Amino acid sequence: MRIGVPREAAADQRLVAATPKTVEQLIKLGYTVAVENDAGARASITDQAYLDAGAELVESSQVWQSDIVITVDAPDLAAVASMNKGATLISRLYPDDAPDFVVAAKEQGITALNLMSVPRISRAQALDVLSSMSNVSGYRGIIEAAEAYAGMFAGQVTAAGSTPPARVFVIGAGVAGLAALGAAGSLGADVRAYDVRSDVAEQIESMGATFVRVDAAAQESADGYASELTDEQEAATMRVYAAESAAADVVVSTALIRGKAPITITAEMVANMKPGSVIVDLAASSGGNCELTEPGKKIVTDNGVTIIGYTDLPGRMPKHTSQLYGTNIVNLLKLMTPEKDGELAVDLEDVIVRGITVTHESSVLWPPPPVQVSAAPAVAPASNPGTQATPEPAVSSPSQNKGRGRLVSAAIAALLLVAAITFSAPAFAMHFTVFVLAVIIGFYVINGVSHALHTPLMAQTNAISGIILVGALLQLGSTDWLVTALAFAAATVASINIFGGFLVTGRMLEMFRKDA
Incomplete structure:
Protein backbone atom coordinates (compact mmCIF):
# COMPACT_ATOMS: atom_id res chain seq x y z
CA MET A 1 0.00 0.00 0.00
CA ARG A 2 1.11 3.57 -0.67
CA ILE A 3 1.20 6.29 1.97
CA GLY A 4 0.71 9.87 0.80
CA VAL A 5 2.15 12.87 2.62
CA PRO A 6 0.58 16.12 1.33
CA ARG A 7 1.74 19.66 1.95
CA GLU A 8 -0.44 21.19 4.67
CA ALA A 9 -3.07 23.52 3.23
CA ALA A 10 -3.00 26.17 5.97
CA ALA A 11 -0.44 28.85 5.21
CA ASP A 12 0.55 29.16 8.88
CA GLN A 13 1.00 25.41 9.46
CA ARG A 14 4.72 24.69 9.44
CA LEU A 15 4.52 21.02 10.44
CA VAL A 16 4.58 18.04 8.11
CA ALA A 17 3.21 14.57 8.83
CA ALA A 18 6.41 12.69 7.93
CA THR A 19 10.13 13.39 8.03
CA PRO A 20 12.91 11.57 6.17
CA LYS A 21 13.58 9.46 9.25
CA THR A 22 9.95 8.39 9.64
CA VAL A 23 9.74 7.73 5.90
CA GLU A 24 12.53 5.19 6.29
CA GLN A 25 10.61 3.54 9.13
CA LEU A 26 7.41 3.40 7.07
CA ILE A 27 9.28 1.77 4.20
CA LYS A 28 10.63 -0.86 6.61
CA LEU A 29 7.01 -1.71 7.42
CA GLY A 30 6.50 -2.60 3.77
CA TYR A 31 4.83 0.60 2.57
CA THR A 32 5.78 2.86 -0.31
CA VAL A 33 5.73 6.59 0.48
CA ALA A 34 4.75 9.45 -1.82
CA VAL A 35 5.51 13.01 -0.65
CA GLU A 36 4.10 16.13 -2.24
CA ASN A 37 6.65 18.58 -3.61
CA ASP A 38 7.80 21.08 -0.95
CA ALA A 39 5.74 19.31 1.73
CA GLY A 40 8.50 19.81 4.30
CA ALA A 41 9.78 23.20 3.17
CA ARG A 42 8.24 25.08 6.12
CA ALA A 43 9.94 22.64 8.51
CA SER A 44 13.31 23.13 6.76
CA ILE A 45 13.16 19.66 5.18
CA THR A 46 14.22 19.51 1.54
CA ASP A 47 12.71 17.36 -1.19
CA GLN A 48 16.13 15.80 -1.70
CA ALA A 49 16.12 14.57 1.91
CA TYR A 50 12.87 12.73 1.23
CA LEU A 51 14.29 11.23 -1.97
CA ASP A 52 17.38 10.05 -0.08
CA ALA A 53 15.10 8.38 2.47
CA GLY A 54 13.40 6.36 -0.28
CA ALA A 55 10.23 8.38 -0.91
CA GLU A 56 8.95 9.50 -4.29
CA LEU A 57 7.95 13.09 -5.01
CA VAL A 58 4.51 13.62 -6.56
CA GLU A 59 2.09 16.42 -7.35
CA SER A 60 -0.78 17.38 -5.06
CA SER A 61 -3.44 15.54 -7.07
CA GLN A 62 -1.44 12.32 -6.95
CA VAL A 63 -0.71 12.32 -3.23
CA TRP A 64 -4.44 12.29 -2.40
CA GLN A 65 -4.86 9.16 -4.54
CA SER A 66 -2.78 7.12 -2.09
CA ASP A 67 -4.15 4.17 -0.13
CA ILE A 68 -3.29 5.90 3.13
CA VAL A 69 -3.03 9.68 3.55
CA ILE A 70 -1.40 11.16 6.64
CA THR A 71 -1.79 14.84 7.50
CA VAL A 72 -1.28 17.16 10.45
CA ASP A 73 -4.60 19.00 10.19
CA ALA A 74 -7.93 17.68 8.95
CA PRO A 75 -8.28 18.16 5.17
CA ASP A 76 -11.08 20.17 3.65
CA LEU A 77 -14.12 18.54 2.06
CA ALA A 78 -12.71 18.89 -1.46
CA ALA A 79 -9.61 16.94 -0.49
CA VAL A 80 -11.74 14.23 1.13
CA ALA A 81 -13.82 13.93 -2.03
CA SER A 82 -10.64 13.48 -4.10
CA MET A 83 -9.51 10.45 -2.06
CA ASN A 84 -10.00 6.91 -3.32
CA LYS A 85 -13.01 4.91 -2.15
CA GLY A 86 -12.02 2.84 0.86
CA ALA A 87 -8.79 4.78 1.50
CA THR A 88 -7.54 5.57 5.01
CA LEU A 89 -6.97 9.03 6.48
CA ILE A 90 -4.81 9.51 9.57
CA SER A 91 -4.90 13.01 11.02
CA ARG A 92 -5.85 15.25 13.92
CA LEU A 93 -9.60 15.33 13.53
CA TYR A 94 -12.33 17.08 15.50
CA PRO A 95 -15.48 15.08 14.64
CA ASP A 96 -17.69 16.79 17.22
CA ASP A 97 -16.98 20.20 15.69
CA ALA A 98 -17.02 19.09 12.04
CA PRO A 99 -20.15 17.01 11.28
CA ASP A 100 -19.84 17.81 7.56
CA PHE A 101 -16.43 16.15 7.50
CA VAL A 102 -17.81 13.01 9.14
CA VAL A 103 -20.61 12.81 6.56
CA ALA A 104 -18.16 13.31 3.69
CA ALA A 105 -15.80 10.63 5.00
CA LYS A 106 -18.69 8.21 5.43
CA GLU A 107 -20.03 8.78 1.92
CA GLN A 108 -16.55 8.30 0.47
CA GLY A 109 -16.12 5.06 2.39
CA ILE A 110 -12.99 6.39 4.06
CA THR A 111 -11.52 4.93 7.23
CA ALA A 112 -10.85 8.10 9.23
CA LEU A 113 -8.50 7.67 12.20
CA ASN A 114 -8.42 10.50 14.72
CA LEU A 115 -5.05 10.97 16.44
CA MET A 116 -6.67 13.31 18.97
CA SER A 117 -8.67 10.52 20.61
CA VAL A 118 -5.93 8.03 21.46
CA PRO A 119 -6.97 6.27 24.71
CA ARG A 120 -4.90 7.26 27.73
CA ILE A 121 -3.52 3.80 28.45
CA SER A 122 0.08 2.68 28.84
CA ARG A 123 0.14 0.74 25.57
CA ALA A 124 -0.90 3.84 23.62
CA GLN A 125 1.66 6.28 25.00
CA ALA A 126 4.01 5.87 22.03
CA LEU A 127 1.35 7.13 19.61
CA ASP A 128 -0.25 9.81 21.79
CA VAL A 129 -0.10 12.96 19.68
CA LEU A 130 -1.59 15.11 22.44
CA SER A 131 1.33 14.26 24.72
CA SER A 132 3.89 14.98 21.99
CA MET A 133 2.37 18.36 21.17
CA GLY A 315 4.61 24.89 15.04
CA ARG A 316 7.28 27.34 16.23
CA MET A 317 9.63 24.37 16.51
CA PRO A 318 8.60 22.58 13.29
CA LYS A 319 11.65 20.42 12.73
CA HIS A 320 11.53 18.44 15.95
CA THR A 321 7.75 18.64 16.35
CA SER A 322 7.28 17.10 12.90
CA GLN A 323 9.67 14.33 13.89
CA LEU A 324 7.67 13.61 17.05
CA TYR A 325 4.36 13.74 15.18
CA GLY A 326 5.68 11.48 12.42
CA THR A 327 6.97 9.01 15.00
CA ASN A 328 3.51 8.86 16.59
CA ILE A 329 2.11 7.87 13.19
CA VAL A 330 4.86 5.28 12.68
CA ASN A 331 4.02 3.71 16.04
CA LEU A 332 0.34 3.59 15.08
CA LEU A 333 1.14 1.91 11.77
CA LYS A 334 3.40 -0.58 13.55
CA LEU A 335 0.37 -1.56 15.62
CA MET A 336 -1.86 -1.78 12.55
CA THR A 337 0.71 -3.59 10.36
CA PRO A 338 1.50 -6.66 12.48
CA GLU A 339 2.99 -8.62 9.56
CA LYS A 340 5.16 -5.68 8.38
CA ASP A 341 3.95 -6.42 4.86
CA GLY A 342 2.68 -2.97 3.97
CA GLU A 343 -0.96 -3.98 4.46
CA LEU A 344 -3.05 -2.00 6.93
CA ALA A 345 -5.21 -4.09 9.29
CA VAL A 346 -8.12 -2.28 10.95
CA ASP A 347 -8.80 -4.41 14.03
CA LEU A 348 -11.79 -2.85 15.75
CA GLU A 349 -11.37 -5.33 18.63
CA ASP A 350 -8.22 -3.45 19.61
CA VAL A 351 -9.14 -0.73 22.12
CA ILE A 352 -6.67 1.73 20.58
CA VAL A 353 -7.85 1.26 17.00
CA ARG A 354 -11.49 1.40 18.06
CA GLY A 355 -10.88 4.54 20.11
CA ILE A 356 -9.49 6.51 17.16
CA THR A 357 -11.81 5.25 14.41
CA VAL A 358 -14.34 7.88 13.30
CA THR A 359 -15.65 6.24 10.13
CA HIS A 360 -15.05 2.80 8.59
CA GLU A 361 -16.65 1.02 5.64
CA SER A 362 -19.29 3.74 5.19
CA SER A 363 -20.29 3.58 8.85
CA VAL A 364 -19.91 6.26 11.51
CA LEU A 365 -18.24 4.82 14.63
CA TRP A 366 -17.96 8.07 16.53
CA PRO A 367 -18.00 8.59 19.46
CA PRO A 368 -16.00 5.57 20.63
CA PRO A 369 -17.01 3.54 23.69
CA PRO A 370 -15.52 4.77 26.99
CA VAL A 371 -12.24 3.25 28.09
CA GLN A 372 -11.46 2.58 31.75
CA VAL A 373 -7.90 3.82 32.25
CA SER A 374 -7.75 4.50 35.97
CA ALA A 375 -7.10 1.97 38.67
CA ALA A 376 -8.99 4.09 41.20
CA PRO A 377 -11.65 2.12 43.05
CA ALA A 378 -15.23 2.76 42.09
CA VAL A 379 -17.22 5.00 44.37
CA ALA A 380 -19.54 3.02 46.60
CA PRO A 381 -23.22 3.73 45.92
CA ALA A 382 -24.92 5.95 48.46
CA SER A 383 -27.23 4.22 50.84
CA ASN A 384 -30.94 4.85 50.60
CA PRO A 385 -31.79 7.50 53.21
CA GLY A 386 -35.22 5.94 53.64
CA THR A 387 -33.83 2.69 54.97
CA GLN A 388 -31.78 1.98 58.03
CA ALA A 389 -28.78 -0.26 57.67
CA THR A 390 -28.84 -3.38 59.80
CA PRO A 391 -25.69 -3.65 61.89
CA GLU A 392 -23.66 -6.74 61.11
CA PRO A 393 -22.07 -8.83 63.83
CA ALA A 394 -18.46 -8.06 64.55
CA VAL A 395 -16.37 -10.69 62.81
CA SER A 396 -12.62 -10.72 62.58
CA SER A 397 -11.52 -10.19 58.99
CA PRO A 398 -8.76 -12.34 57.44
CA SER A 399 -6.45 -9.32 57.42
CA GLN A 400 -6.98 -8.80 61.14
CA ASN A 401 -6.25 -12.47 61.87
CA LYS A 402 -3.17 -12.29 59.70
CA GLY A 403 -2.01 -9.17 61.58
CA ARG A 404 -2.37 -10.95 64.94
CA GLY A 405 -0.44 -13.94 63.60
CA ARG A 406 2.39 -11.71 62.49
CA LEU A 407 2.49 -10.01 65.88
CA VAL A 408 2.75 -13.36 67.68
CA SER A 409 5.45 -14.56 65.29
CA ALA A 410 7.43 -11.36 65.79
CA ALA A 411 7.21 -11.73 69.57
CA ILE A 412 8.46 -15.34 69.43
CA ALA A 413 11.30 -14.37 67.10
CA ALA A 414 12.31 -11.53 69.42
CA LEU A 415 12.44 -13.90 72.41
CA LEU A 416 14.55 -16.41 70.49
CA LEU A 417 16.88 -13.64 69.38
CA VAL A 418 17.36 -12.38 72.94
CA ALA A 419 18.08 -15.93 74.09
CA ALA A 420 20.62 -16.47 71.30
CA ILE A 421 22.46 -13.25 72.15
CA THR A 422 22.41 -14.03 75.89
CA PHE A 423 23.96 -17.50 75.57
CA SER A 424 26.33 -16.81 72.65
CA ALA A 425 29.91 -15.60 72.61
CA PRO A 426 30.56 -11.85 73.08
CA ALA A 427 31.94 -11.60 69.52
CA PHE A 428 28.60 -12.76 68.09
CA ALA A 429 26.71 -10.05 69.99
CA MET A 430 29.05 -7.39 68.62
CA HIS A 431 28.78 -8.61 65.02
CA PHE A 432 25.03 -8.97 65.29
CA THR A 433 24.69 -5.42 66.62
CA VAL A 434 26.63 -4.11 63.61
CA PHE A 435 24.39 -6.17 61.32
CA VAL A 436 21.18 -4.78 62.85
CA LEU A 437 22.45 -1.19 62.65
CA ALA A 438 23.43 -1.72 59.00
CA VAL A 439 19.96 -3.04 58.18
CA ILE A 440 18.25 -0.08 59.88
CA ILE A 441 20.50 2.51 58.22
CA GLY A 442 20.20 0.81 54.83
CA PHE A 443 16.42 0.72 55.06
CA TYR A 444 16.09 4.43 55.80
CA VAL A 445 18.72 5.40 53.19
CA ILE A 446 17.05 3.41 50.40
CA ASN A 447 13.55 4.39 51.49
CA GLY A 448 14.48 8.07 51.37
CA VAL A 449 15.69 7.96 47.77
CA SER A 450 13.37 9.57 45.21
CA HIS A 451 11.85 7.23 42.62
CA ALA A 452 13.53 9.27 39.91
CA LEU A 453 16.92 8.07 41.24
CA HIS A 454 16.13 4.37 41.43
CA THR A 455 17.93 3.59 38.15
CA PRO A 456 21.31 5.04 39.22
CA LEU A 457 20.68 3.49 42.64
CA MET A 458 20.61 0.10 40.93
CA ALA A 459 24.23 0.62 39.85
CA GLN A 460 25.16 1.28 43.48
CA THR A 461 23.45 -1.93 44.65
CA ASN A 462 25.34 -3.83 41.94
CA ALA A 463 28.58 -2.49 43.38
CA ILE A 464 27.56 -3.56 46.90
CA SER A 465 26.61 -7.00 45.59
CA GLY A 466 30.02 -7.19 43.97
CA ILE A 467 31.67 -6.63 47.35
CA ILE A 468 29.48 -9.33 48.87
CA LEU A 469 30.43 -11.70 46.05
CA VAL A 470 34.16 -11.13 46.59
CA GLY A 471 33.78 -11.71 50.34
CA ALA A 472 31.78 -14.89 49.75
CA LEU A 473 34.39 -16.26 47.33
CA LEU A 474 37.12 -15.70 49.92
CA GLN A 475 35.17 -17.80 52.45
CA LEU A 476 34.37 -20.70 50.16
CA GLY A 477 37.60 -22.46 51.12
CA SER A 478 36.79 -22.46 54.85
CA THR A 479 37.07 -25.75 56.76
CA ASP A 480 33.86 -24.94 58.64
CA TRP A 481 30.95 -26.41 56.68
CA LEU A 482 28.54 -23.77 57.99
CA VAL A 483 30.76 -20.92 56.81
CA THR A 484 31.13 -22.61 53.42
CA ALA A 485 27.36 -23.08 53.08
CA LEU A 486 26.65 -19.46 53.98
CA ALA A 487 29.37 -18.26 51.60
CA PHE A 488 27.90 -20.34 48.77
CA ALA A 489 24.41 -18.94 49.41
CA ALA A 490 25.76 -15.38 49.53
CA ALA A 491 27.70 -15.85 46.29
CA THR A 492 24.62 -17.26 44.57
CA VAL A 493 22.29 -14.46 45.68
CA ALA A 494 24.84 -11.73 44.93
CA SER A 495 25.45 -13.16 41.43
CA ILE A 496 21.72 -13.22 40.70
CA ASN A 497 21.41 -9.60 41.88
CA ILE A 498 24.39 -8.42 39.81
CA PHE A 499 23.43 -10.09 36.53
CA GLY A 500 19.75 -9.31 37.03
CA GLY A 501 20.58 -5.67 37.73
CA PHE A 502 22.66 -5.36 34.56
CA LEU A 503 19.90 -7.05 32.56
CA VAL A 504 17.22 -4.65 33.84
CA THR A 505 19.50 -1.62 33.34
CA GLY A 506 20.27 -2.75 29.79
CA ARG A 507 16.59 -3.08 28.96
CA MET A 508 15.85 0.37 30.39
CA LEU A 509 18.65 1.94 28.34
CA GLU A 510 17.21 0.33 25.20
CA MET A 511 14.11 2.49 25.71
CA PHE A 512 16.19 5.64 25.20
CA ARG A 513 18.41 4.36 22.40
CA LYS A 514 17.78 5.89 19.00
CA ASP A 515 17.04 3.63 16.05
CA ALA A 516 20.04 2.93 13.89
Missing part, protein backbone atom coordinates in the same frame (compact mmCIF):
# COMPACT_ATOMS: atom_id res chain seq x y z
CA SER A 134 1.90 19.26 24.83
CA ASN A 135 5.52 18.44 25.59
CA VAL A 136 6.71 20.82 22.88
CA SER A 137 4.22 23.50 23.97
CA GLY A 138 5.47 23.41 27.55
CA TYR A 139 9.09 23.71 26.49
CA ARG A 140 8.43 26.43 23.91
CA GLY A 141 6.24 28.33 26.37
CA ILE A 142 9.23 28.78 28.68
CA ILE A 143 11.36 29.94 25.76
CA GLU A 144 8.75 32.57 24.93
CA ALA A 145 8.54 33.59 28.60
CA ALA A 146 12.33 33.93 28.85
CA GLU A 147 12.32 36.21 25.80
CA ALA A 148 9.50 38.40 27.18
CA TYR A 149 10.79 38.53 30.78
CA ALA A 150 12.94 41.55 31.55
CA GLY A 151 15.41 39.62 33.70
CA MET A 152 17.43 36.41 33.82
CA PHE A 153 15.96 33.09 34.92
CA ALA A 154 19.07 31.95 36.78
CA GLY A 155 20.40 33.79 39.80
CA GLN A 156 23.80 35.41 39.31
CA VAL A 157 26.65 36.07 41.73
CA THR A 158 29.20 38.50 40.33
CA ALA A 159 31.75 41.01 41.56
CA ALA A 160 29.15 43.70 40.88
CA GLY A 161 26.58 42.02 43.11
CA SER A 162 24.04 39.24 42.93
CA THR A 163 20.62 38.78 41.39
CA PRO A 164 17.96 36.32 42.59
CA PRO A 165 16.56 33.62 40.26
CA ALA A 166 13.24 34.22 38.55
CA ARG A 167 10.26 32.70 40.32
CA VAL A 168 8.14 30.57 38.00
CA PHE A 169 4.72 29.24 38.97
CA VAL A 170 3.25 26.44 36.83
CA ILE A 171 -0.47 25.64 37.00
CA GLY A 172 -1.14 22.04 35.99
CA ALA A 173 1.28 19.12 36.06
CA GLY A 174 0.22 17.28 32.94
CA VAL A 175 2.63 16.70 30.07
CA ALA A 176 2.82 20.40 29.17
CA GLY A 177 3.18 21.49 32.79
CA LEU A 178 5.97 19.03 33.54
CA ALA A 179 7.79 20.04 30.37
CA ALA A 180 7.48 23.70 31.35
CA LEU A 181 8.74 23.26 34.89
CA GLY A 182 11.57 21.07 33.63
CA ALA A 183 12.66 23.70 31.10
CA ALA A 184 12.34 26.52 33.65
CA GLY A 185 14.35 24.53 36.19
CA SER A 186 17.09 23.82 33.66
CA LEU A 187 17.39 27.58 33.09
CA GLY A 188 17.98 28.06 36.81
CA ALA A 189 14.60 29.42 37.87
CA ASP A 190 12.98 28.85 41.24
CA VAL A 191 10.03 26.73 40.15
CA ARG A 192 6.80 26.12 42.04
CA ALA A 193 3.89 24.12 40.66
CA TYR A 194 0.34 23.16 41.57
CA ASP A 195 -2.14 20.63 40.23
CA VAL A 196 -5.63 19.84 41.46
CA ARG A 197 -4.58 16.18 41.48
CA SER A 198 -2.56 15.78 44.66
CA ASP A 199 -1.09 12.46 43.50
CA VAL A 200 1.21 14.26 41.02
CA ALA A 201 3.18 15.92 43.83
CA GLU A 202 5.90 13.28 43.61
CA GLN A 203 6.35 13.88 39.87
CA ILE A 204 6.72 17.61 40.44
CA GLU A 205 9.20 17.23 43.29
CA SER A 206 11.23 14.60 41.42
CA MET A 207 12.00 17.28 38.81
CA GLY A 208 13.33 19.69 41.41
CA ALA A 209 10.26 21.92 41.69
CA THR A 210 8.25 22.74 44.80
CA PHE A 211 4.72 21.38 44.96
CA VAL A 212 2.27 23.92 46.38
CA ARG A 213 -0.03 21.99 48.69
CA VAL A 214 -3.70 22.75 49.22
CA ASP A 215 -6.04 20.99 51.63
CA ALA A 216 -8.87 20.62 49.09
CA ALA A 217 -7.77 18.72 45.99
CA ALA A 218 -9.59 16.90 43.22
CA GLN A 219 -8.90 13.35 42.15
CA GLU A 220 -8.19 11.80 38.79
CA SER A 221 -11.32 10.44 37.13
CA ALA A 222 -11.65 7.01 35.57
CA ASP A 223 -10.70 8.24 32.09
CA GLY A 224 -7.35 9.66 33.23
CA TYR A 225 -8.31 13.34 33.40
CA ALA A 226 -8.83 15.64 36.36
CA SER A 227 -12.38 15.63 37.66
CA GLU A 228 -14.57 18.68 38.12
CA LEU A 229 -13.90 20.79 41.23
CA THR A 230 -16.41 21.36 43.97
CA ASP A 231 -17.12 24.93 45.11
CA GLU A 232 -14.88 24.43 48.14
CA GLN A 233 -12.04 23.05 46.04
CA GLU A 234 -12.36 25.83 43.49
CA ALA A 235 -12.26 28.52 46.19
CA ALA A 236 -9.14 26.95 47.73
CA THR A 237 -7.32 26.73 44.41
CA MET A 238 -8.20 30.29 43.44
CA ARG A 239 -6.65 31.52 46.70
CA VAL A 240 -3.49 29.63 45.78
CA TYR A 241 -3.44 31.09 42.28
CA ALA A 242 -3.87 34.62 43.62
CA ALA A 243 -1.06 34.32 46.17
CA GLU A 244 1.38 32.54 43.85
CA SER A 245 0.79 34.76 40.81
CA ALA A 246 1.33 37.90 42.88
CA ALA A 247 4.75 36.63 43.97
CA ALA A 248 5.79 35.09 40.63
CA ASP A 249 7.83 36.58 37.81
CA VAL A 250 6.46 34.06 35.30
CA VAL A 251 3.17 32.15 35.45
CA VAL A 252 2.56 29.22 33.09
CA SER A 253 -1.01 27.94 33.00
CA THR A 254 -1.88 24.60 31.37
CA ALA A 255 -5.20 23.73 33.02
CA LEU A 256 -7.69 21.74 30.95
CA ILE A 257 -10.66 19.76 32.20
CA ARG A 258 -12.02 17.45 29.51
CA GLY A 259 -10.72 19.73 26.79
CA LYS A 260 -12.14 22.92 28.32
CA ALA A 261 -9.99 25.71 29.74
CA PRO A 262 -11.21 26.90 33.16
CA ILE A 263 -10.35 30.41 34.34
CA THR A 264 -7.40 30.13 36.70
CA ILE A 265 -6.05 33.70 36.49
CA THR A 266 -8.62 36.46 36.83
CA ALA A 267 -8.23 40.08 35.75
CA GLU A 268 -7.89 41.01 39.42
CA MET A 269 -4.97 38.61 39.82
CA VAL A 270 -3.27 40.11 36.78
CA ALA A 271 -3.70 43.58 38.26
CA ASN A 272 -1.90 42.41 41.42
CA MET A 273 1.08 40.96 39.54
CA LYS A 274 4.43 42.73 39.38
CA PRO A 275 5.21 44.99 36.41
CA GLY A 276 7.40 43.12 33.94
CA SER A 277 6.06 39.72 34.89
CA VAL A 278 4.85 37.27 32.24
CA ILE A 279 1.87 34.94 31.84
CA VAL A 280 2.11 32.10 29.33
CA ASP A 281 -1.35 30.69 28.65
CA LEU A 282 -0.83 27.25 27.13
CA ALA A 283 -4.60 26.70 27.08
CA ALA A 284 -5.17 29.66 24.76
CA SER A 285 -6.31 27.43 21.90
CA SER A 286 -9.21 26.27 24.11
CA GLY A 287 -10.16 29.80 25.14
CA GLY A 288 -7.46 30.45 27.71
CA ASN A 289 -6.97 30.10 31.46
CA CYS A 290 -6.34 33.80 31.92
CA GLU A 291 -9.35 36.08 31.79
CA LEU A 292 -7.41 38.61 29.68
CA THR A 293 -5.85 36.17 27.20
CA GLU A 294 -6.31 36.93 23.53
CA PRO A 295 -5.78 33.63 21.67
CA GLY A 296 -3.01 33.86 19.10
CA LYS A 297 -1.62 37.15 20.43
CA LYS A 298 0.88 38.57 22.89
CA ILE A 299 -0.42 41.59 24.78
CA VAL A 300 0.82 43.88 27.55
CA THR A 301 -1.61 45.05 30.22
CA ASP A 302 -1.83 48.53 31.70
CA ASN A 303 0.26 47.48 34.70
CA GLY A 304 3.03 46.04 32.51
CA VAL A 305 2.19 42.31 32.60
CA THR A 306 2.88 40.44 29.35
CA ILE A 307 0.26 37.80 28.47
CA ILE A 308 1.33 35.29 25.80
CA GLY A 309 -1.60 33.48 24.20
CA TYR A 310 0.08 31.87 21.20
CA THR A 311 -1.83 28.89 19.82
CA ASP A 312 0.91 27.62 17.50
CA LEU A 313 3.70 26.85 19.96
CA PRO A 314 4.44 23.36 18.52
